[in-house]
Amino acid sequence: MRNPFRSEAEAFSFVIVAALVFLVVAxxxxxxxxxxxxxxxxxxxxxxxxxxxxxxxxxEPAVWSHRPHERRRILVIANETVAGEALRSxxxxxxxxxxxxxxxCPALNSPWRHWASDEDHARDEAxxxxxxxxxxxxxxxxxxxxxxxDADPLQAIEDCCRTFDPDExxxxxxxxxxxxxxxxxxxxVVRAAYDLPIAHVVVDLEAEAALRAG
Amino acid sequence: xxxxxxxxxxxxxxxxxxxxxRLLGIYIFIASEVMLFGSFFTAxxxxxxxxxxxxYATWPPEPFELPVYLALLNTIILMTSSFTMHWALQxxxxxxxxGLIAGLxxxxxxxxxxxxxxxxxxxxxxxxxxxxxFGSTFYGLTGLHGMHVFIGLNxxxxxxIRAVRGHYGPAPHDHLGVEIPGIYWHFVDVMWIVVYTxxxxx
Numbered sequence: 337m338r339n340p341f342r343s344e345a346e347a348f349s350f351v352i353v354a355a356l357v358f359l360v361v362a363x364x365x366x367x368x369x370x371x372x373x374x375x376x377x378x379x380x381x382x383x384x385x386x387x388x389x390x391x392x393x394x395x396e397p398a399v400w401s402h403r404p405h406e407r408r409r410i411l412v413i414a415n416e417t418v419a420g421e422a423l424r425s426x427x428x429x430x431x432x433x434x435x436x437x438x439x440x441c442p443a444l445n446s447p448w449r450h451w452a453s454d455e456d457h458a459r460d461e462a463x464x465x466x467x468x469x470x471x472x473x474x475x476x477x478x479x480x481x482x483x484x485x486d487a488d489p490l491q492a493i494e495d496c497c498r499t500f501d502p503d504e505x506x507x508x509x510x511x512x513x514x515x516x517x518x519x520x521x522x523x524x525v526v527r528a529a530y531d532l533p534i535a536h537v538v539v540d541l542e543a544e545a546a547l548r549a550g
Numbered sequence: 551x552x553x554x555x556x557x558x559x560x561x562x563x564x565x566x567x568x569x570x571x572r573l574l575g576i577y578i579f580i581a582s583e584v585m586l587f588g589s590f591f592t593a594x595x596x597x598x599x600x601x602x603x604x605x606y607a608t609w610p611p612e613p614f615e616l617p618v619y620l621a622l623l624n625t626i627i628l629m630t631s632s633f634t635m636h637w638a639l640q641x642x643x644x645x646x647x648x649g650l651i652a653g654l655x656x657x658x659x660x661x662x663x664x665x666x667x668x669x670x671x672x673x674x675x676x677x678x679x680x681x682x683x684f685g686s687t688f689y690g691l692t693g694l695h696g697m698h699v700f701i702g703l704n705x706x707x708x709x710x711i712r713a714v715r716g717h718y719g720p721a722p723h724d725h726l727g728v729e730i731p732g733i734y735w736h737f738v739d740v741m742w743i744v745v746y747t748x749x750x751x752x
């Protein structure tokens with residue numbers, strides 16, 4: 337949900353929106369009376385509410401200039417699926433030529449904890465998953481580094497692009513229907529923001545667990 | 551193992567998308583202000599809608615009269631102050647210190663003019679807060695708002711002094727001292743738009 341007072345610029349836009357809304361309410365009130373003004377206000381308030389609930393689809397791409405490296409650099413973004421078999425196979429296959437691999441696990445947090453800047457629990461969980469993933473990659477012969485990223489996966493990518501400067505991206509998600517990232521159009525947003533080869537790996541943890549069990 | 555984020559100490563805070571504590575403070579403050587204004591609006595609408603529909607068939611009830619056009623002038627002044635505030639912020643983002651000072655000074659002067667006009671209006675209204683529920687709610691709402699403008703002017707004065715002393719820069723964390731009063735000022739402006747429309751116009 338948009339916060340109309342997130343920054344001074346957004347608060348200023350909200351002043352303009354409020355002025356327009358109440359201008360319409362005042363005109364309706366002057367023409368038809370107070371109850372019609374109330375009705376107009378309610379309709380417009382619902383409209384503003386719907387607008388505030390909608391998230392901006394594409395945000396500005398990071399200011400970042402990419403240079404190719406001697407040793408290819410692969411940035412992997414995955415959260416709960418970071419220890420998935422499908423992702424591990426994809427990384428092993430792509431890093432066959434000795435590419436440098438950085439696995440980033442965004443510390444996904446609940447909105448309330450995020451607002452309270454209480455991210456220790458989220459980072460602990462992300463840390464556990466990341467360790468398991470790095471161990472599995474090491475066992476498969478891939479020397480990868482790991483980092484816990486920002487709770488916002490797009491921000492996590494942006495942070496890593498500044499420090500790691502990857503040549504390609506691998507994004508791992510749950511299957512459609514179970515993935516919040518896919519629901520939010522995360523892959524499309526990243527593709528729009530970054531001029532890099534981007535591989536999307538779908539990891540079905542339940543199917544992998546069932547396969548192992550049975 | 552390359553992961554050492556949580557060895558024997560708290561993790562290094564990744565602050566890139568976290569809410570700055572000072573911004574979080576103003577968000578919580580504004581949320582509480584919305585509730586405060588909400589309670590005053592509730593009292594106002596209660597007086598207007600529920601109490602004595604016959605006596606309140608016209609609004610404001612006889613013999614009260616409100617200076618709608620003077621308040622409209624005040625609305626325009628306050629709206630303009632939002633533009634100058636925005637200009638001030640945009641100026642410092644472009645490292646234009648003179649623009650920042652001019653914007654803050656103009657915003658301060660416009661806000662002061664608003665308060666002076668409101669004080670003048672109070673002296674000529676011809677009714678007091680003790681005159682029926684209408685008088686109480688009218689002065690309650692507009693007085694509460696006026697108090698917020700006064701607080702905003704104090705914040706602007708503080709930001710203006712710091713701007714003159716060269717305390718602000720174009721980087722986001724270098725002008726948070728203007729950003730936060732700016733957010734507050736726009737909130738006060740939005741509240742006035744609501745007060746003006748509901749009390750003076752509709």
